[in-house]
Amino acid sequence: MIYKTIVVTGASRGIGKALVEELAANKEHHVIALSRDLKTMKNNFNALENVSSYAFDLELNVKAQITSITEKYPKIDLLINNAGYLVKSSIPNIERNLLMKSFEINYFGVVELVQALLPKMTSSISHIVNISSMGAFQGSVKFPELSAYTSAKAALCNFTELFAAENEGANTRMNCLCLGAVQTEMLSEAFPGYEAPCQPEDMAKFIADFGLKSHYFLNGKIIPISLSTP
Ligand SMILES: NC(=O)c1ccc[n+]([C@@H]2O[C@H](COP(=O)([O-])OP(=O)(O)OC[C@H]3O[C@@H](n4cnc5c(N)ncnc54)[C@H](OP(=O)(O)O)[C@@H]3O)[C@@H](O)[C@H]2O)c1
Numbered sequence: 540m541i542y543k544t545i546v547v548t549g550a551s552r553g554i555g556k557a558l559v560e561e562l563a564a565n566k567e568h569h570v571i572a573l574s575r576d577l578k579t580m581k582n583n584f585n586a587l588e589n590v591s592s593y594a595f596d597l598e599l600n601v602k603a604q605i606t607s608i609t610e611k612y613p614k615i616d617l618l619i620n621n622a623g624y625l626v627k628s629s630i631p632n633i634e635r636n637l638l639m640k641s642f643e644i645n646y647f648g649v650v651e652l653v654q655a656l657l658p659k660m661t662s663s664i665s666h667i668v669n670i671s672s673m674g675a676f677q678g679s680v681k682f683p684e685l686s687a688y689t690s691a692k693a694a695l696c697n698f699t700e701l702f703a704a705e706n707e708g709a710n711t712r713m714n715c716l717c718l719g720a721v722q723t724e725m726l727s728e729a730f731p732g733y734e735a736p737c738q739p740e741d742m743a744k745f746i747a748d749f750g751l752k753s754h755y756f757l758n759g760k761i762i763p764i765s766l767s768t769p
Pocket of ligand 1: 553624722
């Protein structure tokens with residue numbers, strides 16, 4: 540018996556891969572794993588019969604892709620917008636195409652995914668969790684060359700508050716987690732040699748638990764989740 544159908548984006552590696560494994564450990568969940576790299580996801584989740592993997596690109600037609608993927612699922616209970624793209628560049632040197640790519644993946648694609656999945660979120664209470672960054676959290680320490688990334692993530696924070704305001708009293712709640720450093724390929728590529736105080740599996744446990752429970756008490760909240768970033 541499946542009680543919850545859960546969508547996780549960015550499931551091919553890092554936090555998203557660990558999230559799928561964590562959520563699929565409960566056999567009452569069915570997890571829809573999304574990323575561009577279908578082959579890697581199929582290898583990752585081969586042994587998990589309650590995981591379905593689909594190729595999905597936030598830079599392409601999000602609504603058409605997700606509609607065909609989810610047509611056989613009657614409802615979605617939890618959406619975790621985990622996929623992300625980090626581009627590093629100083630402000631004078633940011634190229635427009637990379638700025639656009641950052642906003643396509645970290646913001647526009649997420650908004651379109653929410654628009655497309657909302658009609659499927661028909662449970663008495665469903666939840667959307669947006670994964671943002673500590674760099675997008677107002678008043679946090681800022682690091683150079685991350686403006687194209689964290690400004691898109693900041694838009695996601697603002698979207699979370701606006702979504703909750705527009706859907707006050709509705710059955711779908713949305714919250715946003717601003718993560719500090721987690722030891723993933725994204726972090727190693729951006730900050731070679733830096734050692735994060737948190738592993739993807741540990742963060743995935745926290746996000747999974749948050750996604751399944753916190754919406755009974757929280758809506759429209761932007762929450763810093765960090766050991767390392769003031
Ligand atoms: N690691 C950290 O320290 C840290 C800190 C703060 C916030 N975060 C946020 O946490 C989330 C997970 O980060 P991570 O460190 O696990 O990153 P990661 O290892 O780079 O994984 C990113 C995931 O996003 C997917 N993705 C990238 N471009 C995509 C696209 N165009 N369409 C669909 N999927 C796409 C990738 O899959 P494919 O390449 O297969 O498509 C991959 O599965 C991200 O939102 C990130 O910004 C991470």
